[in-house]
Structures are given as C-alpha cells and as structure tokens.
Amino acid sequence: MKEILKITVSLTCVCISAALILGAVYTQTFEPRQRIEKKEKQEIINSLLGFGHGKERPKDFEVYPVNRYVIEDPEAGTLIGYVVPLKESQTALVRIDLAGKPAGVIPLKAKHEDLLDKLLLNSMVKTALPKNATATFAGTFYVADIQGKRYGYVLEGTTQGFKTFINMMVSLDAKLTVTGVAIVKSEEDPGLGDEIKQDFFKNQFVGKTLEMLAALKVVKDPLPSDYLDALVPARAKKAGLAPDKIEEIRKKHVKDDIYALTGATISSRAVTTGVQNTVSKFSKRFGILNSAIERKNLQIAF
C-alpha cells in the first residue's frame, strides 16, 4: 500500500513538473512563434504570386484575405459567412445559406489590416452576429489585384498525408490555372514523403487548368529527364535551357499525370488530391460568393 502511494506520488510529481516546464516554455515562446509563422505565410504568398526573394511588388499590388466562417444560427440554421473587404477600408460579413442563396450582409467594425489578425477577427464576427449564434473559422483564401485588375488567387488547403495533415497553399491565376504549390507544414518522412517539398514534384502542378485537375491521376512512371530539367530552375540553368525552351517543354508535358515520388506514393497522392479538392472547392465557393456580392450590390475592394 505504501509502495503504491509512493509510486503514484512520484509519477504525479514528474508529470506535473514536466507540464509546468512545457507550459512556461509555451507561453514564453507563443508570441514570437506566432509572429514568425505570420511572416513565413506572408513570404510564401508573395513567392507564390511571383514576388518572393527580394523581387519587389509592383505599385498598386494588393492582396486581400477572405475568411470563411460556418455560422450556426438557431433561427436561420447553418449558414456560411465570408468576411470580405469593401472599398474605403470597410469590411462586411456576407452570409450565404447552404443552397447558395444570399442571406444578408452585416457590416463589420474591422479595418482592412485587421483581416490578417485571426483572433481579433473571430471576436468581431462573433459580436456582429445575433446573441446565440456561433461562428467557426473555416479557412482563408487570398485575392490579388494589380491596378484594379484581377491578378490571381492564393488558397490554403489541408490534406491527409502519410502520418498527419499536410498544410499547403495553391496559387491560381485569374483564369483558375495553377501557378504554384507550396507545402506550408508537413510531417512526412524525411528522405521519402518529405520530397513533396522539392521543385521537381510540386512544379508538376503548374499550368494545370481546372478541367485537367479534375481528371488528374498519380502514375508511377519515371519522370522524363527533359521535364525534370524544365521543372527545377537549378537544373535548367545547368542544362542551359532558355526560358522559352523551358516553357515549351513544360507545355509538352502539361497534360501529363503527376509522376509519383520514389517510395512515397501515398504522400504524392495526398498532395494531388489536396490540390484537386482545394481548387475545385474554391471555384465553387468563389462563384457562389461572387453571385451573392452581385445580387447585394456590394462595393468590394477587389
């Protein structure tokens, strides 16, 4: 009896002290980690849109985040809410019912710069809704404009990888053709599934249109060597390929399926279905949102 008490107390003490240390470290590093994560995300968005690594953004280039919420309203039922930026730094919550019909617009207090602050925005959406309604954050996409003209979109997506979720970002041009894929967070096995971060894999998605993506498969054939040179910028430089030649090779292979990574078919498939789902869902949702905005005659910023 005495023994068991001793063991219990000892193990409890070990656990409590470990938990205290972890808690202290977590709270101490929370703020800087959050800041770094935000900065990293911004950099990924910039480089996906073609303005990474010191390349300056042109004038009048704007990226607007659009946050999506699932609203549970006891009276109106389940609604989808989009926080959209309006002209003159105003914002509004556009509510749409599950059938795709607009269900009212609520102006928000948030300014444009608050759209990136998720915690602040969550509380603002909550206060704008009726008292007993709840809103759950359900994802973000970004709309990029250049001098008032639509430049492209960056979408956030999640897919089930080999062990846990893979968070990624997909950029599209104005015609919804893929222009880039970036892996934001993943825990695939190093040396195997982790190769999804390599250029020769993720650049295979570049140039795929909405129709091509819908029929896209993963094949286990080896990657053609001319395609490999065209996909990896460093190899193209070494092989002395001119930009128009790279373009030509990529065009030749653009209808190809995705060539799976050696020894990592599951991770290759995961990213492929992730890109497919992210883009197809976005095209549907954005269409519905656009028609709602048109019907309600909103002066949106993008």
Added chain:
Amino acid sequence: MHSNIKLFWNGVIPENPIFRLALSMCPAVAVTTNVKNGLMLGLAVVFVQVCSSCTVAIFRSLIHPRIRIPAYVLIIALWVSVIDMVLPVIDIEIYKDVELFVKLIVVFAIIISRLELFASKEPLLPSFFDGAGMGVGFLFGLCLIGAIRELSGSGTILGHELLGFRPLLIMILPTGGFFVIGFIMAAFNYIEYKLTGKIPTSGGAH
C-alpha cells in the same frame, strides 16, 4: 578526465549505437538517403541525448525505480517539445531543416537505453560524456551511411554533383539502407575479429 574521454570515445566507435549495439535501426535506414538528412537527424539526437542523460543523472535519486520507464519517456518528450518550441524563435532557418527530425526522436531506442543503462546509475559528468559519445557515434553512423547511399544512389554528396550519373538507384530505396548497414556492420565485426581474435556478438535490433 581521462576516463570521461574514454567514455566519449566508447560511444563513437567501440560501442557505436548503429553498428555495434544495433539500436535505432529504423531511423538509420529510413532517413539516410543523403548526407544532409543524416547530419540533421544526428545533430538533433546528440542534443536530446545529452539533455536527457543530464536530466536523468541529476534527478536519478528522485525517480522511483518502478516508474523509471514512463519517467524517462516523459523526460525525452519534454526535451523534444522544448526544442520544438524554442528553436524556431532562435533561428527559423535551422528549425525548418531539423523540424521533422526532432519530432521523430521521442521513440528512439538508443536514447532510452542510454538512460536506463548509464545515466540512471552514474553522476552528472560521466553521464554527459556517455550521452555525448553515443550521440556523436549515432551522428557518425548516419553520416557514413548517408554518404555511401547518396554517392552510389544519386551520384552526389551534400547535393553537389560528383559523378554526373546515378550508379545504383536501389541504394536510395530502403533496400539499399539495409545493404549498406549490413556491409558496414560486417566490416566492424571483421576489424574486431582481427584485433581481438574473438568472434563478436551483436546486440538486439530495434
């Protein structure tokens, strides 16, 4: 001091975790498709091994023998989580390189076996050198396997093109990992046989 250096050296070659103790073979096969991966995992293991060994050596009298295994696992997990949270704040670029490897470490057999066999019985200083030696031995093993596999499988070392062609694609597949480890282990055994005249016995693989 001399005995401490001997302890350190012991972990690097005479009791190398991969080739002599045959512990933590799963990561040694899975990760070592190139030198860089081996190096990063090795560095992460050195750090966690040294920190955990020191922690256990300091608190060894307080840990009840009956609950030592859960306590060790907790200590390893604690250090792994602390690194995972602190490292991005210190240097995000390094963190991006080692992030995946750090998270793999919690379940490594080599770390818990050193805590059980050494740090739970010895004071702080010898435990530190034992942990460092075992960590460096693991790092050395991973880099050696990684170098052989990368050179023969992809024709590169640390990403630099050396051969210009890929001699043996099988080497970067898991099969190649088993081959390379087997051959190096055989070489270690052969050298020991030549030096001592005794047929070596190996540890149990995990």
